[in-house]
Amino acid sequence: MDEDPVDDPRPVTIEDGVVTRPAGPWSPTVHDFLRHLRARGLTCVPEPLGVADGMERLVHIEGDSGGDGWRHQHSEAGLRSAAALLRRIHDASLDWSPPPDGVLQEPVAVVGEGEAVWCHGDVGPWNMVWHDGEAVALIDWDFLHRAPRVDDVAYALQWFAPARDDELALTWHHFPEVPDRAARVHSFLDAYGDLPPFDVPEVVARRMEATMALELRIARAGVEPQRTWVAEGSQERAAAGVRWVRDHAELLRP
Structure with missing residues (x-):
C-alpha cells in the first residue's frame, strides 16, 4: 500500500x-x-x-518487478495477463482459512459486493513479476485480507487503467501516449471475468479512500514509511487523485 x-x-x-x-x-x-x-x-x-x-x-522469483515492471503493462497482452493472474490467485484462495493464532495487518475498509476471496491489497505493476511482457507472479503479500473480489480489482484499476490524470499517465506510468482508459478497463475486467456489475469510477474512488484511511492509521501509529509519506503530503495528493477520478468518471466507464 x-x-x-x-x-x-x-x-x-x-x-x-x-x-x-x-x-x-x-x-x-x-x-x-x-x-x-x-x-x-x-x-x-x-x-x-x-x-x-x-x-x-x-x-526469489526471477523477472522484472518494482520500477522495471511498469512498462510491461502498457500492452494489451500485459494488461490482460495481469488480470488473469489475479483471477487465478483469487480462485485458489477461496478455501483457505487462517490458522487459529493467525494475525493479519490492520484490515482495510472493503468495497464492492459479491463473493469474498483473499485479497492482496496492493495489486500494481510493481508487485508483479514479468517475463516477456507477461505477468507471471504476484509478490509482497503484507496486506492480505478477506474482501469481495472487486476490492482488489478496483485497487488494480487505479494503476492499470490508469485512473490518474494525463500527466501522470505519461510521466509516472511512462505510457508513450495518453491511453484509452475505458478500453483498458474493459480489457482488464474481461480478462478477469465474471464479476458482478459495478460503477468502475465510483468504486475505484472509494477504494482509493480506503487506502488513504489505512495509510493514515498506520502513519499515526508511527510506522515508516507511511509516517513520512503523510508528513510530506501524501493524503492531500491522494485526495486530489480521488477528485480527478470522480471529475473524469466518463473516462473510466467501459
Missing part, C-alpha cells in the same frame, strides 16, 4: 536465490497462505521459507 509505488526503505536482500526482508506480526500467517496456494499448484506466488529473528525468507 503506497501513495505511489516507491522504493521501500527497509533492508531487503536477495542472495543465492533467497529474498530476506523484515517480517511483521502477520508474516507467519501470510506464509501459511502462500503455502496453501502453492499446494494447489500455483507457482505465481513466492515459496515461503520461514520467519525467524524478525526476518522472513522467500524464494
Whole structure:
C-alpha cells in the first residue's frame, strides 16, 4: 500500500536465490497462505521459507518487478495477463482459512459486493513479476485480507487503467501516449471475468479512500514509511487523485 509505488526503505536482500526482508506480526500467517496456494499448484506466488529473528525468507522469483515492471503493462497482452493472474490467485484462495493464532495487518475498509476471496491489497505493476511482457507472479503479500473480489480489482484499476490524470499517465506510468482508459478497463475486467456489475469510477474512488484511511492509521501509529509519506503530503495528493477520478468518471466507464 503506497501513495505511489516507491522504493521501500527497509533492508531487503536477495542472495543465492533467497529474498530476506523484515517480517511483521502477520508474516507467519501470510506464509501459511502462500503455502496453501502453492499446494494447489500455483507457482505465481513466492515459496515461503520461514520467519525467524524478525526476518522472513522467500524464494526469489526471477523477472522484472518494482520500477522495471511498469512498462510491461502498457500492452494489451500485459494488461490482460495481469488480470488473469489475479483471477487465478483469487480462485485458489477461496478455501483457505487462517490458522487459529493467525494475525493479519490492520484490515482495510472493503468495497464492492459479491463473493469474498483473499485479497492482496496492493495489486500494481510493481508487485508483479514479468517475463516477456507477461505477468507471471504476484509478490509482497503484507496486506492480505478477506474482501469481495472487486476490492482488489478496483485497487488494480487505479494503476492499470490508469485512473490518474494525463500527466501522470505519461510521466509516472511512462505510457508513450495518453491511453484509452475505458478500453483498458474493459480489457482488464474481461480478462478477469465474471464479476458482478459495478460503477468502475465510483468504486475505484472509494477504494482509493480506503487506502488513504489505512495509510493514515498506520502513519499515526508511527510506522515508516507511511509516517513520512503523510508528513510530506501524501493524503492531500491522494485526495486530489480521488477528485480527478470522480471529475473524469466518463473516462473510466467501459
